[in-house]
Amino acid sequence: MAASSAVDFRTRLQDWLPKLVLAPSFAVTLLFVYGFILFTIFLSFTGSKMLPRFTWVGFENYEKLWALPAWHTAIVNIAIFASLYIVICTAIGLMLAIFLDQKIRGEGMLRPIYLYPMALSFIVTGTAWKWFLDPGIGLQHVMRQWGWESFTFTWIKDSDMAIYTIVLAAVWQTSGFVMAMFLAGLRGIDNEILKAAQIDGASNWQLYRRIVIPLLRPAFLSAFVILSHLAIKSYDLVVALTGGGPGRATEMPATFMYSYTFTRNQMGIGASSAVIMLMTIAAIMVPYLYAELKEKK
Amino acid sequence: MAAVAQDTAVSTGRVTRVFIYLVLLLFALFYLLPLYVMGINSVKPLSEITGGNMMALPQVWTLAPWASAWSTAQIGVEPTGLKPYFLNSILMVVPAVAISSIVGALNGYILTKWRFRGDTWVFGLMLFSCFIPFQIVLIPMAVVLGKLGLAGSVPGLILVHVVYGIGFTTLYFRNYYAAFPTELIRAAQIDGAGFFRIFWRILLPVSGPIAVVSVIWQFTNIWNDFLFGASFGGTSQPMTVALNNLVQSSTGVKEYNVHFAGAILAALPTLFVYIVAGRYFVRGLMAGSVKG
Structure with a gap:
């Protein structure tokens, strides 16, 4: 009898083992992700300043937040940045992928050149572009030395234009990665479909517009999801490139949240701005992930 | 039937191909530019950057900036380097x-x-x-x-x-x-x-x-x-x-x-x-x- 109960125990253990091994990860996720989200949401309804405080103030922080000019700047900036960043990255990525797919000699050389910026930190990217765009030593200086005396390029010092320098550096960093996503999609398309269309007399332009691009729908969707996620999180690049300036001209929600929470001691307002960021991302990610997981079943 | 072995069934004319190569090369330059600027200016004395041209090759090659960045540069308040x-x-x-x-x-x-x-x-x-x-x-x-x-x-x-x-x-x-x-x-x-x-x-x-x-x-x-x-x-x-x-x-x-x-x-x-x-x-x- 003793032997059989030992066997019994072993099989019971084997049944439970997978769940036991998975449990710590799941518990950590529940606590550090979902627990923390709830805590931040809670804080956004309290009068927390430098440290968390548990005095309930209702929607006061949200009212204050939306009345702040700095938050308005941040919202306008993220709208400009995200839309330009997503559109330009997608356009460049798609174009480069289609061009590279034309039996190009040296494709093996070009692909890593397009892709390597993705391996860099946004701080490195920001530093490189910061000095390259600096009128005193960078592009403007170089052009004038080369004899174009009237060349002027001061976007990075100009409150109205500085946001576009962030777009430029961000596009430089990620467009090659988007190219790789489209290239993978292009290589997955069945050539027979293209040949059939050619036999029917379709031009190259028609071929891409009517057949290839519609077939790349999944790659477009993935690119959109990844780029919008990167855009809303963008913190490091702004810090390294412009530091949120000139003045507060390139403030973004991510930099706003950080400065209100940790340097201006307005934790309640900082928390409410984080909640709005999360809601924006969730609105994009949840339907996407839901569809992906349902499809997989 | 020659097309069977090729990557894509799309064929392009000569002018289009020249254009395609041109665009691909321009973008390669765009992606390499910051790396070139970083690399070339990290081996120049400071005077050549402020007084000279950022795109030019160094007249005097030096590894001093690397040594400084690694072990003596001021990070915050301490001169510890990186x-x-x-x-x-x-x-x-x-x-x-x-x-x-x-x-x-x-x-x-x-x-x-x-x-x-x-x-x-x-x-x-x-x-x-x-x-x-x-x-x-x-x-x-x-x-x-x-x-x-x-x-x-x-x-x-x-x-x-x-x-x-x-x-x-x-x-x-x-x-x-x-x-x-x-x-x-x-x-x-x-x-x-x-x-x-x-x-x-x-x-x-x-x-x-x-x-x-x-x-x-x-x-x-x-x-x-x-x-x-x-x-x-x-x-x-x-x-x-x-x-x-x-x-x-x-x-x-x-x-x-x-x-x-x-x-x-x-x-x-x-x-x-x-x-x-x-x-x-x-x-x-x-x-x-x-x-x-």
Whole structure:
């Protein structure tokens, strides 16, 4: 009898083992992700300043937040940045992928050149572009030395234009990665479909517009999801490139949240701005992930 | 019928091809430009940058900016150079990558080969955690790290990176193991092999390609992280934070050549990994992100 109960125990253990091994990860996720989200949401309804405080103030922080000019700047900036960043990255990525797919000699050389910026930190990217765009030593200086005396390029010092320098550096960093996503999609398309269309007399332009691009729908969707996620999180690049300036001209929600929470001691307002960021991302990610997981079943 | 062996069935005329090559080369220049500027100006004396031309080759070649960036440059208030921060980053990255990859492999194994009621929900909740803006967890994380006595320490940063990394590593291993025939697992079970034995003897030996992806992904993300390092680094700040302190410091003359050398130092490990194993990374990343 003793032997059989030992066997019994072993099989019971084997049944439970997978769940036991998975449990710590799941518990950590529940606590550090979902627990923390709830805590931040809670804080956004309290009068927390430098440290968390548990005095309930209702929607006061949200009212204050939306009345702040700095938050308005941040919202306008993220709208400009995200839309330009997503559109330009997608356009460049798609174009480069289609061009590279034309039996190009040296494709093996070009692909890593397009892709390597993705391996860099946004701080490195920001530093490189910061000095390259600096009128005193960078592009403007170089052009004038080369004899174009009237060349002027001061976007990075100009409150109205500085946001576009962030777009430029961000596009430089990620467009090659988007190219790789489209290239993978292009290589997955069945050539027979293209040949059939050619036999029917379709031009190259028609071929891409009517057949290839519609077939790349999944790659477009993935690119959109990844780029919008990167855009809303963008913190490091702004810090390294412009530091949120000139003045507060390139403030973004991510930099706003950080400065209100940790340097201006307005934790309640900082928390409410984080909640709005999360809601924006969730609105994009949840339907996407839901569809992906349902499809997989 | 010659077209059968070709990559794409589309054929282009000569003028179009010249145009295509031109555009491809222009973009190659665009992507290489900042690297060229960084590299070339990191081996120039400062006077050649401020007085000279940023695009020109150095007249005097010098490695002094590199030496300064590594061991004597002013970071914050201490003239320590980037060396101690580079070591902090290594001490943080290696354990964080190893732990999150191993945990991700086990999770992926369980979620595909030991399925249970509600496993899709468990996975869905872990997957969503990859995509949250980290601002939403900064405040409670600061509180918890303080309570655990891990604030401002390398172990604290390891904990943070493991916690927010296992979502991605689980995703990669789950997608990879999903394609592995479950019948083989069942057969091994009938032969009396247990949970860990099956993982160790059957799945792990075939996990090479996805392990490469997981390690490179985690390595790049954790090495390049700035937000967590700046928030919780304290006295154990990683390389990215130190580089930013070096570049943004407002005291004294701006030593652009030292900044560029520092930026390359901060980029070297990930660039190296990318050059050595980049091909597998991209291939796996596609499988992971396009298929979800």
